[in-house]
Amino acid sequence: MIAGKVVYDFTIPARAPWSHRVKKGQTLRIIDVEGNQAVDFLVYSAADPSERYSSCETVVAQKNIFLDTGTTLYSNEGNPLMTITADTCGRHDTSGGACSCESNTLRYGHHTKHQHACVENFLFALSEHGLGKRDMVSNINWFMNVPVEADGALGIVDGISAPGKYLDLKAEMDVIAVISNCPQINNPCNGFNPTPARVIISSEG
Numbered sequence: 001m002i003a004g005k006v007v008y009d010f011t012i013p014a015r016a017p018w019s020h021r022v023k024k025g026q027t028l029r030i031i032d033v034e035g036n037q038a039v040d041f042l043v044y045s046a047a048d049p050s051e052r053y054s055s056c057e058t059v060v061a062q063k064n065i066f067l068d069t070g071t072t073l074y075s076n077e078g079n080p081l082m083t084i085t086a087d088t089c090g091r092h093d094t095s096g097g098a099c100s101c102e103s104n105t106l107r108y109g110h111h112t113k114h115q116h117a118c119v120e121n122f123l124f125a126l127s128e129h130g131l132g133k134r135d136m137v138s139n140i141n142w143f144m145n146v147p148v149e150a151d152g153a154l155g156i157v158d159g160i161s162a163p164g165k166y167l168d169l170k171a172e173m174d175v176i177a178v179i180s181n182c183p184q185i186n187n188p189c190n191g192f193n194p195t196p197a198r199v200i201i202s203s204e205g
Contacts, residue, residue, distance in 0.1 A: 008020065011199075023174050027203075032163070039182065057076065057130040066094075067154070072084075081172055081173065082171050089166075096141055
């Protein structure tokens with residue numbers, strides 16, 4: 001159930017980019033429609049996009065590498081951008097980064113070079129706001145299961161999300177939210193089958 005008034009509701013097609021402004025106090029809900037779909041995410045201050053999400057500031061502030069209810073997403077200037085106010089999945093990653101044509105080639109072979117990837121989605125969405133490659137930073141992967149072993153090794157394994165799982169992000173300032181609905185088909189982050197994601201923006205009252 002959505003609290004407040006719904007002001008925006010859109011289903012992002014599989015593999016597609018998306019961006020939208022979210023005003024301070026509004027809540028962005030991201031829904032894993034069919035389950036096991038990674039949703040790559042960046043967020044910028046709408047007033048000054050040179051202030052943007054910082055994975056290191058966020059991890060240091062909460063003393064945990066995983067994101068969950070109560071986590072605040074901090075900017076490179078140490079300011080709160082958004083806060084997770086609800087989360088029915090419970091496992092999200094901010095270490096694994098975004099797939100690219102180049103990383104696909106390194107990880108999975110030259111034959112994957114042509115495949116669409118999250119970096120390309122981000123660049124397309126950022127261009128709509130006058131931003132480019134220099135404005136990309138380490139991102140969040142909502143619903144993506146990236147366990148960290150005792151020796152520090154990272155893995156990309158089957159997700160623990162399911163159809164209809166969601167999280168709510170409350171904007172702590174006016175922000176630009178950017179999504180790549182991950183097109184990756186070479187590892188289990190999308191169950192080898194990219195699917196749609198739904199985004200809903202609501203206002204209090």
